[in-house]
Amino acid sequence: MTVEESTYVATLPLVLAELEVARVERVSPSFVRIELAGDELAEFGTPGPVFDQRIKLIFPNAAGTLPSFAAMDDSWWTTWIEIPEDERGSMRTYTVRDVVGEGTDTRLVVDIVVHEAHEDDPLDGAGNRWALQAQAGQRLVVLAPRKGHEFGGIEWSPGNATRLLLVGDETAVPAIRGILRDLPSDARGAAFLEVPVDADVLDDVAAPAGVSVTWLPRNGGARGEDLHAAVLAHLTGTAPAEPIAVDEEEVDPDLWETPVYSSSGEQVVEATAVPTDDSPFAGLYAWIAGESKVVTGLRRKLVKDLGLDRGQVAFMGYWREGVSMRS
Numbered sequence: 105m106t107v108e109e110s111t112y113v114a115t116l117p118l119v120l121a122e123l124e125v126a127r128v129e130r131v132s133p134s135f136v137r138i139e140l141a142g143d144e145l146a147e148f149g150t151p152g153p154v155f156d157q158r159i160k161l162i163f164p165n166a167a168g169t170l171p172s173f174a175a176m177d178d179s180w181w182t183t184w185i186e187i188p189e190d191e192r193g194s195m196r197t198y199t200v201r202d203v204v205g206e207g208t209d210t211r212l213v214v215d216i217v218v219h220e221a222h223e224d225d226p227l228d229g230a231g232n233r234w235a236l237q238a239q240a241g242q243r244l245v246v247l248a249p250r251k252g253h254e255f256g257g258i259e260w261s262p263g264n265a266t267r268l269l270l271v272g273d274e275t276a277v278p279a280i281r282g283i284l285r286d287l288p289s290d291a292r293g294a295a296f297l298e299v300p301v302d303a304d305v306l307d308d309v310a311a312p313a314g315v316s317v318t319w320l321p322r323n324g325g326a327r328g329e330d331l332h333a334a335v336l337a338h339l340t341g342t343a344p345a346e347p348i349a350v351d352e353e354e355v356d357p358d359l360w361e362t363p364v365y366s367s368s369g370e371q372v373v374e375a376t377a378v379p380t381d382d383s384p385f386a387g388l389y390a391w392i393a394g395e396s397k398v399v400t401g402l403r404r405k406l407v408k409d410l411g412l413d414r415g416q417v418a419f420m421g422y423w424r425e426g427v428s429m430r431s
């Protein structure tokens with residue numbers, strides 16, 4: 105199939121295409137790795153390194169049908185969102201784990217976090233459900249950056265930081281891995297990755313020599329507890345005596361507080377601003393993503409209690425327990 109014959113919308117400033125699942129691998133209890141292929145990926149491109157590039161995937165509706173974007177123009181979003189919810193398929197956000205191959209052989213690799221579904225499982229979303237049954241030959245719609253066009257979706261922006269902190273749960277493992285892969289070789293800092301169980305510790309997460317990588321499997325423990333303790337011990341030298349308590353009402357499922365954007369309407373800056381004075385957090389840039397309540401707890405502790413400047417840290421709620429992140 106040529107690009108012209110496909111469902112690819114060539115006139116849009118993004119890759120909006122139906123791609124084929126070329127490969128599926130259950131790499132660990134909680135990660136399903138998929139490789140997406142299609143001639144349209146010849147057009148995929150980011151302005152520089154991929155870092156934590158996010159993309160959107162559209163999973164088929166309950167009847168197994170994907171929406172077609174073939175005849176859509178600039179108003180594709182409005183046209184799609186106006187299709188009844190049970191027909192239009194489900195859009196979710198994921199990270200480009202890797203880009204392999206070139207030209208029309210380019211493949212996008214995505215790691216989807218899964219948990220086994222049970223009948224009436226309230227935690228069973230469209231992405232999880234699809235990934236658990238994924239097979240080569242199936243198709244998904246992808247929204248991704250197109251060469252030479254502004255797409256956004258890379259939050260990694262350390263400015264003039266001299267020490268880096270990366271913190272995330274399993275949904276942020278692909279992003280943290282991508283950032284570590286693309287860092288300059290003289291980068292310094294620490295990464296903390298929380299995953300469900302020991303077997304989810306992936307063996308191909310490589311970091312520059314000056315960046316330590318600490319895996320924190322929960323193995324049945326409370327979400328975020330060890331992560332909070334490890335991050336605070338790293339920054340202050342002391343682990344908290346008690347877990348950080350966060351009220352449910354305090355949590356914004358769409359929490360997104362970066363130096364340049366605030367989901368709660370806080371004052372932002374034009375670009376990451378890392379202090380170079382002799383304050384405790386001088387030189388530090390932090391990137392923190394995961395379940396919104398866990399991220400909210402860290403944000404409160406770091407910004408409100410310890411005085412970390414919001415201009416030197418990105419706090420991102422990648423998902424929220426009990427909430428479907430549907431578009």
Ligand SMILES: Cc1cc2nc3c(=O)[nH]c(=O)nc-3n(C[C@H](O)[C@H](O)[C@H](O)COP(=O)(O)OP(=O)(O)OC[C@H]3O[C@@H](n4cnc5c(N)ncnc54)[C@H](O)[C@@H]3O)c2cc1C
Binds near residue numbers: 230233426
């Ligand atoms: C920028 C960005 C990048 C992301 N990158 C990735 C990525 O590379 N890989 C990845 O797997 N996810 C990633 N996510 C998170 C992913 O979008 C969410 O987990 C999303 O909710 C999954 O959709 P779903 O259809 O499975 O569940 P939804 O329909 O959104 O939710 C249904 C239920 O499932 C629960 N749920 C959702 N995610 C999880 C989870 N991880 N563990 C347990 N329960 C869950 C919800 O709390 C809810 O109760 C990213 C999110 C963002 C914002």
